[in-house]
Amino acid sequence: MTFFRNTLAAAALATGVVTAAAPAALAATELTFYYPVAVGGPITKLIDQYVADFHAEHPDIRINPVYSGSYQDTITKALTAVRGGDAPELAVILSTDMFTLIDEDAIVPFDDLIQGEAQAKWLGSFYPGFMENSQTGGKTWGIPFQRSTVVMYWNKEAFKEVGLDPEVPPQTWAEMTEFAHKLTRREGDVTSRWGVQIPSSGFPYWLFQCLTTQNDAILANAEGNKTNFDDPKVVEALQYWVDLSVKEKVHPPGIVEWGTTPKDFFEGKVAMMWTTTGNLTNVRTNAPFEFGVAMLPEKARRGSPTGGGNFYVFKSADEAQRKAALTFVEWMTTPERAAQWGIDTGYVAVRPDAWETKAMQDYVAGFPAAAVARDQLPHAVAELSTHENQRVTKALNDALQAVLTGAEQPEPALKKAQAEAERILRAYH
Amino acid sequence: MARRMVHLYGWMLVFPAVVLLAAFTHVPAVATLWASLFTTARPNRPSRFAGLDAYRAMLDDPVFWQSLANNAVFAAATIPASVILALVMALLVNGRLRGRAAVRVAFFTPTVLPMIAVANIWLFFYTPSYGLLDQIAGLFGLPATNWLGSRETALGAVIAVAVWKEAGFFMIFYLAALQQIPQSLREAAALEGCGRWTFFRRVTLPLIMPTTLFVLINAIINAFRMIDHIIVMTRGGPDNTTSLLLFYIYEVGFKFWDTAYAAALTVVLLVILALVALGQFVILDRRTHYR
Numbered sequence: 159m160t161f162f163r164n165t166l167a168a169a170a171l172a173t174g175v176v177t178a179a180a181p182a183a184l185a186a187t188e189l190t191f192y193y194p195v196a197v198g199g200p201i202t203k204l205i206d207q208y209v210a211d212f213h214a215e216h217p218d219i220r221i222n223p224v225y226s227g228s229y230q231d232t233i234t235k236a237l238t239a240v241r242g243g244d245a246p247e248l249a250v251i252l253s254t255d256m257f258t259l260i261d262e263d264a265i266v267p268f269d270d271l272i273q274g275e276a277q278a279k280w281l282g283s284f285y286p287g288f289m290e291n292s293q294t295g296g297k298t299w300g301i302p303f304q305r306s307t308v309v310m311y312w313n314k315e316a317f318k319e320v321g322l323d324p325e326v327p328p329q330t331w332a333e334m335t336e337f338a339h340k341l342t343r344r345e346g347d348v349t350s351r352w353g354v355q356i357p358s359s360g361f362p363y364w365l366f367q368c369l370t371t372q373n374d375a376i377l378a379n380a381e382g383n384k385t386n387f388d389d390p391k392v393v394e395a396l397q398y399w400v401d402l403s404v405k406e407k408v409h410p411p412g413i414v415e416w417g418t419t420p421k422d423f424f425e426g427k428v429a430m431m432w433t434t435t436g437n438l439t440n441v442r443t444n445a446p447f448e449f450g451v452a453m454l455p456e457k458a459r460r461g462s463p464t465g466g467g468n469f470y471v472f473k474s475a476d477e478a479q480r481k482a483a484l485t486f487v488e489w490m491t492t493p494e495r496a497a498q499w500g501i502d503t504g505y506v507a508v509r510p511d512a513w514e515t516k517a518m519q520d521y522v523a524g525f526p527a528a529a530v531a532r533d534q535l536p537h538a539v540a541e542l543s544t545h546e547n548q549r550v551t552k553a554l555n556d557a558l559q560a561v562l563t564g565a566e567q568p569e570p571a572l573k574k575a576q577a578e579a580e581r582i583l584r585a586y587h
Numbered sequence: 588m589a590r591r592m593v594h595l596y597g598w599m600l601v602f603p604a605v606v607l608l609a610a611f612t613h614v615p616a617v618a619t620l621w622a623s624l625f626t627t628a629r630p631n632r633p634s635r636f637a638g639l640d641a642y643r644a645m646l647d648d649p650v651f652w653q654s655l656a657n658n659a660v661f662a663a664a665t666i667p668a669s670v671i672l673a674l675v676m677a678l679l680v681n682g683r684l685r686g687r688a689a690v691r692v693a694f695f696t697p698t699v700l701p702m703i704a705v706a707n708i709w710l711f712f713y714t715p716s717y718g719l720l721d722q723i724a725g726l727f728g729l730p731a732t733n734w735l736g737s738r739e740t741a742l743g744a745v746i747a748v749a750v751w752k753e754a755g756f757f758m759i760f761y762l763a764a765l766q767q768i769p770q771s772l773r774e775a776a777a778l779e780g781c782g783r784w785t786f787f788r789r790v791t792l793p794l795i796m797p798t799t800l801f802v803l804i805n806a807i808i809n810a811f812r813m814i815d816h817i818i819v820m821t822r823g824g825p826d827n828t829t830s831l832l833l834f835y836i837y838e839v840g841f842k843f844w845d846t847a848y849a850a851a852l853t854v855v856l857l858v859i860l861a862l863v864a865l866g867q868f869v870i871l872d873r874r875t876h877y878r
Binding site for chain 2: 230233234238258262346347348349350359360411412413415421422425546548549552555556557559560562563565
C-alpha cells in the first residue's frame with residue numbers, strides 16, 4: 159500500500175499533474191516509524207506529539223509512528239518485516255542490535271545519507287560514549303536517541319531512619335554492602351525491606367556489565383567477534399552480585415523482575431535500586447518519599463554501560479524516503495528537542511549542546527538529579543554487542559541466571575558461557 | 588457417465604476443505620521438513636544443503652533437551668490437572684446448586700480472558716513481597732517467595748496459570764456432555780439400587796468418554812501450544828527453567844533468526860504431536876463408546 163501510494167505520488171510528480179492547488183497529502187513522502195517503549199510514563203503520547211509538531215513544520219512528509227512493544231519485540235517485528243518485504247523505513251532499535259541489522263543487510267549507514275557540511279557537523283555532535291555503539295567499520299549506522307546509563311536511586315527517608323546521612327550515597331562496593339546491611343529490615347524470616355536491588359530478569363547482562371566495568375573488565379571487543387566472559391575480573395564481579403543475596407542477605411534472592419523494580423522501590427520494599435536513568439521521570443512522579451540519584455559505586459573504577467535505542471534507516475526506503483527519514487531524525491535530535499526529550503522522559507540528552515539550552519539548564523537547576531547520568535557518561539562504556547547478539551547475550555544471561563538462582567558457581571558458569579560464545583562467533587573471525 | 592458425475596460431484600464437495608488443509612497444514616509441514624535440511628541463509632552466505640546437520644546439532648543442544656523435559660513436565664502436570672478439575676467443576680454446576688449460573692460464569696471467565704491479560708494478572712499475583720500470594724502468605728507470617736524468579740517454583744507457577752486458564756474451557760464440554768445423559772438412566776439405576784459413585788463410574792464416565800477423548804486431545808495440543816504466558820511472565824527464564832519447546836522454537840526462529848534450526852525443531856514438535864494423536868485415536872478410540 160505504501161508502495162502504491164509512493165508510486166502514485168512519484169507518477170503524479172513526474173507527469174506534472176500536481177499543481178499548487180493539489181492537496182499536500184498527495185505528494186507527501188510517507189514513512190513508517192517503529193518505536194519501542196521500555197520505561198514507565200506516557201511515551202506513546204510524547205512521540206505522537208513530536209510527530210504532530212514535525213508534520214506542522216514539514217507538510218511534505220508523513221510519519222506513521224507504530225508502537226512496536228518492547229525493544230525485543232521491535233527487533234523481532236522489524237526483522238520479520240524485512241524478510242516479509244514490508245520493512246519500516248525508520249525505527250528506534252537497541253544500539254546493540256547494530257551488528258545484527260548489518261548482518262541481515264537491513265539498514266543503511268548515515269554516512270551515505272548526509273549531504274553537505276551542516277549535516278556532517280550534526281553527525282559529529284553527539285556524545286562519543288553514545289557513538290561507540292553506533293559506529294563500526296568506520297561508518298555510523300545509528301543515531302543516538304533514547305539513550306541511557308544505569309544509575310542508583312536511593313530512598314532518603316530509609317537512610318534517615320537507619321541513621322545514614324540521607325544526602326550521601328555509597329561510593330564503593332564495600333560501602334554499598336555496608337549501607338545495605340543497615341537498610342535491610344527483617345522480622346524473623348520475613349524481610350520487609352531489602353538494602354539493594356539489581357534486577358536480573360530479561361536482560362541481566364546489562365546490569366551485570368555495570369559490575370564488570372567497575373571491576374575494570376571489558377566484556378566484548380569493538381569488532382563484536384570476541385568476548386571475555388571468563389576473565390577472572392568478570393568472575394569476581396558475578397561473585398559480588400550473588401554474594402549480596404546469598405552471603406550478605408541484603409538483596410532479594412533469585413531473579414529480580416526488571417519491570418517491577420521501580421514499584422518495589424516506591425513500595426519501600428527496597429531502599430536502593432539500580433535501574434536506567436530512563437526511569438527518572440517515572441520515579442519522580444511516583445515515589446511517595448524523597449529520593450536521590452547517584453552514580454553507581456566503584457570498585458577499580460566507576461562505570462556503567464550505555465544503553466537504549468538508536469535511530470536506524472532501513473534499506474527498503476527509497477531515495478525520497480531516506481531523505482525524509484534523515485530530515486525527521488535530524489529534527490528529533492536538535493539540541494532543543496534532545497533536551498526536551500530528556501526532560502520528558504529522563505533519558506540522557508544525547509549531545510553536549512542540549513545541556514546548554516535554557517530549558518535544560520532551568521530543569522537541572524531545579525532537579526540536579528537529572529544531570530547525574532550525564533556526569534557518569536565519561537565513565538560509560540559501550541553496551542555488550544556482538545555479531546549474533548541475541549544468541550551471545552543469551553549465553554551470558556543463562557549463566558547469570560543459573561548463578562543467581564544458586565544452580566551453578568560463577569566460574570564454571572561463565573566458562574561455559576564463554577565457550578558457547580566462542581562457538582557462535584567462530585564464523586565472524 | 589452417471590458414476591463419473593458422482594465422482595466429480597464428490598471432489599467438488601471436498602474441494603474447499605482440501606484446498607484449505609493443503610494450503611495451511613500440509614504444504615507448510617512439508618516445507619518445514621524441507622527447510623530443516625538446509626542451512627540458514629545469511630546475506631553473505633547463501634543457504635546450502637546440509638542434510639541432517641541441524642538434527643545432529645539438536646542432540647548436542649542442552650537448551651533443546653531442557654525445553655523438551657520442561658514440556659514433558661508441563662504436559663504431565665497440566666493435562667490431568669485441568670481435565671480432572673474441569674470434570675469436577677462440571678459435575679458441581681450440573682447439579683442443583685444455588686447461584687449455579689454465577690458459578691458457571693466464574694469458572695468460565697478465565698477462558699474468555701486473553702492469555703496475555705491473564706499472564707499479566709498472574710504476574711501481579713506472583714510478585715514477591717506485595718503480590719497477592721505473598722500478601723496472603725504474609726497474613727500467616729510466612730516469608731516472601733520469588734515464585735517466578737527461583738528455579739524450584741518457576742515452572743510450577745506457569746503450570747498453575749495454564750491449569751487455571753484451561754479448566755474452565757474443558758468444563759463447558761463436560762457440562763454439555765453431562766446434560767445429554769438421559770434422566771431415565773438415572774431413574775433405572777436408582778431402581779436397581781445403584782449408588783452415586785457406581786452410577787458415575789459405570790454410566791456417566793463411559794457416556795462422556797467421547798468428550799474426554801476430545802478434551803484430552805485438546806489438552807495435549809495446548810500443552811505444546813501455550814507459550815503466551817511464558818513470553819509475558821518469564822521469557823523462558825530463569826536459566827531456561829520455564830522454556831517450553833514452542834517457546835524455544837520462537838526464540839531460535841525469531842530472535843536468533845536461525846530459521847533452518849527452528850524448522851528442524853518444528854519437525855520434532857510435529858512428530859511428537861502426530862504420535863500422540865495417533866496413539867490416542869488407536870488406543871482410546873477402541874475404548875470409547877459412541878452413541
